[in-house]
Amino acid sequence: MGSPRFWSWAALVAGVLYFFLPLAGMFEFSLRARRGEYSLQAYANVLGDPQFRDTFLYSVVAALFTIVLGVLIVAPTAFWVRLKLPRLRPVIEFITLLPLVIPPIVIVFGYIRLYNTSSWLPLTGTAAGTNLLLVFGYATLALPYMYRAVDTGLRSIDIATLTEAAQGMGAGWFTIITRLILPNILSSLLSGAFLTFAIVIGEYVFAALLNRPAFGPYMVWMGGNKAYEPAALAVIAFGITWVCMGVIQLAARLGRHNRVQR
Amino acid sequence: MAFLQIAHLEKSFGTTRVVRDFDLSIEKGEFVSLLGPSGCGKTTVLRMVAGFETPSSGAIAIDGRDVIALRPNQRHIGMVFQAYALFPNLTVAENVAFGLKVKRMPADLRAARVREMLALIGLPDLGNRYPFQLSGGQQQRVALARALAIKPHVLLLDEPLSALDARIRVSLRAQIREIQRELQITTIFVTHDQEEALSISDRVVVMNGGVAEQVGTPFEIYNRPATRFVAQFVGTLNLIEADVIAPATGTVRIGTTEVSLGRPLPAGRVTLACRPEAVSLGAAEGRPLLLWAEIGKVEFLGAVIRLRAQAGRTALSLDMFNRPDTPPPAAGDRVQVSISPADLLVLEA
Ligand SMILES: Nc1ncnc2c1ncn2[C@@H]1O[C@H](COP(=O)(O)OP(=O)(O)OP(=O)(O)O)[C@@H](O)[C@H]1O
Numbered sequence: 001m002g003s004p005r006f007w008s009w010a011a012l013v014a015g016v017l018y019f020f021l022p023l024a025g026m027f028e029f030s031l032r033a034r035r036g037e038y039s040l041q042a043y044a045n046v047l048g049d050p051q052f053r054d055t056f057l058y059s060v061v062a063a064l065f066t067i068v069l070g071v072l073i074v075a076p077t078a079f080w081v082r083l084k085l086p087r088l089r090p091v092i093e094f095i096t097l098l099p100l101v102i103p104p105i106v107i108v109f110g111y112i113r114l115y116n117t118s119s120w121l122p123l124t125g126t127a128a129g130t131n132l133l134l135v136f137g138y139a140t141l142a143l144p145y146m147y148r149a150v151d152t153g154l155r156s157i158d159i160a161t162l163t164e165a166a167q168g169m170g171a172g173w174f175t176i177i178t179r180l181i182l183p184n185i186l187s188s189l190l191s192g193a194f195l196t197f198a199i200v201i202g203e204y205v206f207a208a209l210l211n212r213p214a215f216g217p218y219m220v221w222m223g224g225n226k227a228y229e230p231a232a233l234a235v236i237a238f239g240i241t242w243v244c245m246g247v248i249q250l251a252a253r254l255g256r257h258n259r260v261q262r
Numbered sequence: 263m264a265f266l267q268i269a270h271l272e273k274s275f276g277t278t279r280v281v282r283d284f285d286l287s288i289e290k291g292e293f294v295s296l297l298g299p300s301g302c303g304k305t306t307v308l309r310m311v312a313g314f315e316t317p318s319s320g321a322i323a324i325d326g327r328d329v330i331a332l333r334p335n336q337r338h339i340g341m342v343f344q345a346y347a348l349f350p351n352l353t354v355a356e357n358v359a360f361g362l363k364v365k366r367m368p369a370d371l372r373a374a375r376v377r378e379m380l381a382l383i384g385l386p387d388l389g390n391r392y393p394f395q396l397s398g399g400q401q402q403r404v405a406l407a408r409a410l411a412i413k414p415h416v417l418l419l420d421e422p423l424s425a426l427d428a429r430i431r432v433s434l435r436a437q438i439r440e441i442q443r444e445l446q447i448t449t450i451f452v453t454h455d456q457e458e459a460l461s462i463s464d465r466v467v468v469m470n471g472g473v474a475e476q477v478g479t480p481f482e483i484y485n486r487p488a489t490r491f492v493a494q495f496v497g498t499l500n501l502i503e504a505d506v507i508a509p510a511t512g513t514v515r516i517g518t519t520e521v522s523l524g525r526p527l528p529a530g531r532v533t534l535a536c537r538p539e540a541v542s543l544g545a546a547e548g549r550p551l552l553l554w555a556e557i558g559k560v561e562f563l564g565a566v567i568r569l570r571a572q573a574g575r576t577a578l579s580l581d582m583f584n585r586p587d588t589p590p591p592a593a594g595d596r597v598q599v600s601i602s603p604a605d606l607l608v609l610e611a
Pocket residue numbers: 275280298299300301302303304305306307454
């Protein structure tokens with residue numbers, strides 16, 4: 001049979017199998033913590049582990065700070081570049097892409113060299129300082145995603161005219177950004193935020209080399225020392241990512257309700 | 263001193279001068295249109311008044327106060343854009359209230375003003391809608407209400423009607439003018455549509471290549487165009503080539519016809535111009551310029567019938583009123599047309 005319909009279904013089925021078989025296998029494996037029966041024992045072990053809760057909480061908090069920092073840096077920058085410096089856009093875009101090109105290990109070694117205890121700004125000397133450094137690093141990692149999301153959001157509204165309309169009515173820059181720009185790119189901001197969240201929750205290199213009690217190193221440690229729990233953990237991590245994805249979709253749909261018709 | 267005073271305004275982008283030595287005085291409550299072809303600098307003048315563009319040189323004063331150094335949000339100006347520019351995340355009422363909120367007007371006064379504005383534009387019940395739920399005409403009316411809510415010193419409209427379809431354009435321009443009269447707000451209206459400019463303005467500024475070619479009432483602009491450009495840009499114009507045979511008495515020869523215009527003319531060749539409605543069918547008292555012409559095309563426009571005729575080498579358009587008892591001539595007819603010398607403009611050759 002050579003009908004295109006058949007082949008598109010075949011491709012879909014192959015794709016689904018390719019993605020879901022390993023997941024299904026892992027899920028099945030994660031249920032076998034008790035000999036001879038399926039149980040949620042491994043999940044109970046993971047969720048009951050105080051280290052799981054501590055590291056997860058740590059990473060969630062780090063992710064929230066990263067999102068706030070990312071939005072504070074990216075939103076005004078992208079806005080200003082679009083409004084006043086459109087010729088700089090390719091340059092800015094290139095800069096935001098650098099974290100994808102430079103391996104995290106290089107970035108983190110650079111950080112450690114720059115901010116070690118004998119440097120001009122000894123951030124790694126204290127736990128708070130190291131946490132700060134970690135959030136900076138995460139913000140860098142998330143930069144390509146955050147910038148792209150925000151820039152796409154800005155493209156969908158006529159920011160130049162809206163800004164002038166607001167200025168004409170007496171609004172200053174702070175009002176324009178908080179009351180006009182941010183609400184209008186909210187759905188893009190949210191999708192950038194959840195991408196950031198997903199990245200930070202699973203990040204290993206930064207957290208391990210800066211020696212922070214984050215969720216990524218915990219997962220790796222678990223993988224090296226337990227049998228069934230890592231599978232359960234992986235399923236949980238997947239679940240978190242998927243929830244994030246779902247929320248992004250939802251945000252995009254919510255945003256559409258008040259979009260201008262063109 | 264006029265309420266809005268623009269003097270020797272200039273603007274260059276790089277090496278191109280887009281506005282040149284632009285002067286304009288507008289009285290309080292006056293409605294002035296900037297009319298001109300695309301790219302002649304209308305928007306640039308408006309944006310300099312609003313403060314979005316910094317003049318290269320020149321002065322702008324509003325109510326006796328120099329505003330050049332003021333930022334747009336300090337100039338107290340209402341602006342309406344071609345693309346409406348309503349804030350998509352805010353409802354109609356919130357859009358109108360935006361400027362009031364920025365000015366920290368108390369909530370109850372604000373609500374009252376919003377109601378008043380929505381009533382003014384004739385959309386009292388649409389306060390809770392979002393912009394995307396409105397038609398283009400409604401959106402532009404909301405934009406007008408939003409601009410007027412803060413009681414600006416000056417209202418600036420940049421081609422507010424050109425995104426709308428013809429019927430709404432005509433009714434909305436009348437409504438804009440009515441509201442402007444009611445509030446007595448000083449207004450600059452930018453358009454490239456001459457009918458629009460002539461029909462609603464107290465005065466019209468005809469611009470060309472960054473220069474104000476003529477400033478005058480619609481009557482003056484139409485009947486006494488100061489330059490060749492104004493004459494040709496505004497309305498339809500018949501151009502008649504003529505040889506001056508007696509400069510002192512202004513006697514000219516058109517084809518084989520000789521006629522005196524009764525005013526001195528430069529020697530040589532001149533271009534005479536007249537409106538279609540100044541050309542009549544048949545001879546008449548006081549219209550000594552008589553030409554034989556052959557009717558080319560007959561356009562029935564309703565109250566008016568526009569005839570195209572050829573008189574020698576001169577193509578003429580003439581308008582006659584439609585009278586049910588007088589059928590218009592047909593194509594191919596040879597007719598006599600007459601023009602009064604007083605209706606002839608002399609354009610420099
Ligand atoms: N920011 C800018 N940089 C460079 N040139 C500009 C800029 N803004 C306008 N111009 C140029 O200035 C000239 C006048 O532009 P302007 O927008 O004032 O024309 P306009 O009369 O409003 O035309 P339209 O009827 O098409 O809106 C144009 O030739 C335009 O290309």
